[in-house]
Amino acid sequence: MTPFTYARAADAQAALRLTGAGAGAKYLGGGTNLVDLMRETIERPGTLVDVTGLSDGIAETDDGGLLIGAAMRNTALAEHGLVRRRYPMLSRAIVAGASPQIRNMATLAGNILQRTRCAYFYDQAGSRCNKRDPGQGCDAVDGFNRMHAILGASPACVATHPSDLCVALAALDATVHLSTADGERRLPFAELHRLPGDEPERDTALEPGDLIIAVELPALPLAARSVYRKVRDRSSYAFALVSVAAALAVENGIVTDVRLALGGVAHKPWRALRAERALLGQPATEAAFRAAAAAELAGAEPLRDNAFKVELAQRTIAAVLGELAGELAGDGT
Structure with a gap:
């Protein structure tokens, strides 16, 4: 070392x-x-x-949201009563990630800022990786790329963001509180992580020295009935092939609000805005869910080994939305 x-x-x-x-x-x-x-x-x-040693607590905001200290451990965050009641997708996403030992150590900000990476990133002796050595090339593009991106990738990098927690934060419209050399500022979570473009070595929009001090979750009533589903090769300690964080509001059988984000498909947590727009005002039916999922994946560009992710993502989106719609119907909403 x-x-x-x-x-x-x-x-x-x-x-x-x-x-x-x-x-x-x-x-x-x-x-x-x-x-x-x-x-x-x-x-x-x-x-x-x-x-x-910085803030590791949770406080309620004036509008009914939550302000979570950056140093809070992942296990404590997943088990917190307010998180489990108001944002169950976040609790479920954390539990789906890594192992209990890692969750006990990992912090909120550390999870958010982990490197976007793949196996070629680690293989210093035998593989080219633009993320590790800018300008070297990306062996994953023509290599073994079953786990890699189908959305938002570039010829410079096709790695996928590994975090489960971040997929939920993207769906929840979280805000990141920063302390910087120029003072404190706030950044929408959707703007924190970058797509690779020509600079895949830059995972985030942060400048050197910028420090995450907290993450704010807005008051979001529909998030109280939300789901995180992770599809992976084995049941624990595995990155997602595809994951979905979803929350749904339905009135008189019509979708009135929805939040969707995907993991395992892009260099950053992928907010499924096309699917959200396609669903608003539509009946909460399997046909509508499948159509919205297809709209979101219409721009996918799979590689040699991961074309299966397109259908897998569509099926998972439709299944998760169907689960939520069924629960809402059961409640009479």
Whole structure:
């Protein structure tokens, strides 16, 4: 492992100062991704700034939403009563990710900022990867690409974002609170992660030193009846082939509101806006759900090994929406 210095930040301002003073500094949360990459010598920070002492609580906002501290552990977040009651898709997404041991260590902000990656990213000796070494090429494009992107990819990178939690945050219209060298600011979660374009080495829109201090969930009544479904090769500790976070509101058999986001299909959590638009004002029927799913996947560009993801995503979207519609019908809504 490359030598580095370690400092523990007492607050956000201290974290910014320490990061600004350290060459190649990185923030350290649970370390479940960063330390792994350091062991592989893919990441070589000169300084680690420990930010696990920052806010790790949940507070209700004035409008009925939640403000979640960036250092909150994933397990604690998934088990929190307010999250389970008001945003069950988020709780279910967290539990679907990684292993209990990793969830116990991982922080909210650390999960959000984990690297978008694939097996070629780790294979330093034998594979080209633009994300690891910009300008080198992407061996996944013509290689084994069963797990890779079908939406929003580019010739420079076809990796998929690995987080389950982030798919739920995208569906919930979360807002990220940042502390930066120029002061505090807020960023819609949908604008945080990037598609690869010509700069796949940049996973997010953050500038060096920007620190996530909290994530805000808006008051969203329909999220109280929401679902996260993850389709994967094995039942635990596996990235998604396709995942769906969904919430649905129906009145008199007509869809009045909907939130949809997909995982396992793109370089970032994919908000399914086409499907949402296609559903609004339509009857809450299987035919409408299938049509909306088809509209969302119409722009898919599968690779040699992952064309199955197109139909898998469509079927999963329709199944999740059908589950929610059935529950709502059972409640008489």
